Amino acid sequence: MSSPIPVEQIIEKSPQHLQAKPRLRLAPTKGWVSLNFQELKEYRELLFFMTWRDIKVRYKQTVIGALWAIIQPFLTMVVFSLFFGRLAGVPSDNIPYPIFTYAALVPWTFFANGLTNSANSLVSNANLIKKVYFPRLILPVSAIMSGVIDFFLAFVILLAMMLFYGIVPTVNVIWLPAFLLLAVVTSLGVGLWFAAMNVQFRDVRYAIPFLVQFWMFATPVAYPSSMIKNDLLRALYGINPMAGVIEGFRWALLGTETSPGAIIVVSSLAALLMLIGGLYYFKRLEKTFADVV
Amino acid sequence: MLNKRPIIQVNNLSKHYVRNEYRPSLRHEATQMVQRWLGRATQVSWQSEPFWALKNISFTIYQGESVGIVGRNGSGKTTLLRTLSNITDPTEGTVSVHGRFRTLIGLSAGFDFQRTGRENIYFNSAIYGFPPSVVDTFIEDIIEFSELRDFLDTPVKRYSSGMVSRLGFSIAIHMMPEIIFLDEILSVGDSAFQEKCQQRVLELKDRQCTIVYVSHSEASVRMLCDRAIWLHQGHLMMDGSVDDVFEAYTEMIHGEATTT
Numbered sequence: 001m002s003s004p005i006p007v008e009q010i011i012e013k014s015p016q017h018l019q020a021k022p023r024l025r026l027a028p029t030k031g032w033v034s035l036n037f038q039e040l041k042e043y044r045e046l047l048f049f050m051t052w053r054d055i056k057v058r059y060k061q062t063v064i065g066a067l068w069a070i071i072q073p074f075l076t077m078v079v080f081s082l083f084f085g086r087l088a089g090v091p092s093d094n095i096p097y098p099i100f101t102y103a104a105l106v107p108w109t110f111f112a113n114g115l116t117n118s119a120n121s122l123v124s125n126a127n128l129i130k131k132v133y134f135p136r137l138i139l140p141v142s143a144i145m146s147g148v149i150d151f152f153l154a155f156v157i158l159l160a161m162m163l164f165y166g167i168v169p170t171v172n173v174i175w176l177p178a179f180l181l182l183a184v185v186t187s188l189g190v191g192l193w194f195a196a197m198n199v200q201f202r203d204v205r206y207a208i209p210f211l212v213q214f215w216m217f218a219t220p221v222a223y224p225s226s227m228i229k230n231d232l233l234r235a236l237y238g239i240n241p242m243a244g245v246i247e248g249f250r251w252a253l254l255g256t257e258t259s260p261g262a263i264i265v266v267s268s269l270a271a272l273l274m275l276i277g278g279l280y281y282f283k284r285l286e287k288t289f290a291d292v293v
Numbered sequence: 294m295l296n297k298r299p300i301i302q303v304n305n306l307s308k309h310y311v312r313n314e315y316r317p318s319l320r321h322e323a324t325q326m327v328q329r330w331l332g333r334a335t336q337v338s339w340q341s342e343p344f345w346a347l348k349n350i351s352f353t354i355y356q357g358e359s360v361g362i363v364g365r366n367g368s369g370k371t372t373l374l375r376t377l378s379n380i381t382d383p384t385e386g387t388v389s390v391h392g393r394f395r396t397l398i399g400l401s402a403g404f405d406f407q408r409t410g411r412e413n414i415y416f417n418s419a420i421y422g423f424p425p426s427v428v429d430t431f432i433e434d435i436i437e438f439s440e441l442r443d444f445l446d447t448p449v450k451r452y453s454s455g456m457v458s459r460l461g462f463s464i465a466i467h468m469m470p471e472i473i474f475l476d477e478i479l480s481v482g483d484s485a486f487q488e489k490c491q492q493r494v495l496e497l498k499d500r501q502c503t504i505v506y507v508s509h510s511e512a513s514v515r516m517l518c519d520r521a522i523w524l525h526q527g528h529l530m531m532d533g534s535v536d537d538v539f540e541a542y543t544e545m546i547h548g549e550a551t552t553t
Contacts, residue, residue, distance in 0.1 A: 045419055045424045049415070057407070131380070131396075131398055132421075133396075290375065
């Protein structure tokens with residue numbers, strides 16, 4: 001039998017939280033719960049691990065792997081250009097329609113996949129939830145983070161298209177990471193609600209594809225938000241945070257002249273509210289997942 | 294025993310489950326809501342038929358103790374372990390656990406069945422907070438102990454149940470926990486492997502690791518534990534030395550067997 005490594009040696013190498021000897025105290029979850037970000041930080045290794053695992057699964061078990069990340073928004077762009085751009089003649093803020101809609105489809109696809117994957121993350125990891133403890137928040141968060149790779153792949157095509165159309169991004173392009181963050185916050189906020197609900201009500205799984213579809217048409221993906229002439233109404237459109245994200249992307253990359261300032265402020269507030277609400281709802285139900293799932 | 298520090302403290306722990314495995318659906322909830330508005334609620338809520346898997350359990354386990362949990366099927370043994378290991382919340386009462394713990398419930402201790410054995414070693418360790426760089430220092434020992442070297446790059450879904458439990462057990466004991474919760478795990482695998490596992494658990498015990506061991510096997514509880522807790526239908530029947538508890542427990546089982 002091989003000799004085991006001395007305890008001290010492993011403890012020395014193990015992360016801080018293991019040395020610190022957690023004092024675990026369990027009592028029924030009632031009322032307002034603490035969000036315990038400290039714990040999430042302690043488990044960041046697991047977060048990276050799960051994210052990486054999701055990415056590997058996606059690219060390994062599919063035949064054309066990474067191409068899926070591009071095909072989805074690209075083909076949608078082709079269809080939209082044909083039906084909305086060419087046939088219906090939808091305006092596009094004086095920008096060639098294909099790139100106008102593709103610049104929206106890149107963040108939209110990221111959001112839609114992140115929402116779907118995070119909403120299903122608890123149910124599809126039921127086996128883990130029943131057997132071991134870890135902050136359950138890791139599952140929906142990693143589901144969204146793993147979509148970032150897909151986003152960058154699709155983004156490369158966007159850059160190629162800008163080159164093709166000879167569009168030079170404005171200096172506002174420095175804001176792009178902020179808009180990506182807004183998309184992350186939105187999909188996590190909504191994803192948390194649905195992930196927790198999905199454990200209780202399996203109906204959620206079937207409702208999500210519809211929701212995503214309706215939500216897309218409620219978002220200026222195929223049309224510009226400038227179709228709304230009233231400034232106040234247009235700002236209120238930002239209650240749908242994805243409207244802010246997409247107007248932001250177009251403004252930063254394609255230099256659309258309609259300033260999206262008001263929309264983005266409203267969107268940021270709305271997204272933040274969704275996230276905070278989602279976090280509390282999720283944490284409140286967290287300890288029931290293992291019993292119900 | 295008095296000078297040792299308490300590691301696990303359980304106070305009036307109760308755990309409530311719903312007896313009928315009925316999933317509430319949105320439709321059901323919605324009709325209920327409408328009926329309540331109309332003032333003719335049928336009160337057939339999904340929360341009907343309460344079932345107490347654990348009722349008013351209290352005990353304290355001190356450092357270095359190894360405690361066997363015995364009881365018939367459905368007496369609440371696994372629910373107790375799940376509550377102790379933070380997988381599920383108590384309905385009433387409190388549980389305090391002081392220290393790094395490791396749980397082995399059933400065969401798979403949190404495996405991703407699509408992935409290979411090797412990947413699962415890293416994955417499972419990550420769940421317990423060990424980064425890959427640390428796992429690298431003891432992965433050889435895990436592989437050696439599990440006797441699964443030839444199957445390391447095979448997905449765990451193709452493993453036999455014995456292989457899965459061997460891998461789970463090997464990872465668990467190499468993580469040097471301060472507290473280990475074992476659910477029936479030693480009764481899987483062939484007798485040679487069982488013996489090896491028992492040997493390892495005894496080694497952990499020598500290192501002052503606290504062990505909570507759920508088992509139906511009297512022999513293995515006698516061998517590993519110096520204290521036993523007997524659960525019956527969610528109630529704590531007896532907490533004492535292994536000999537005393539088994540005497541009363543077997544007496545009750547025989548009594549039940551002869552009367553029926």
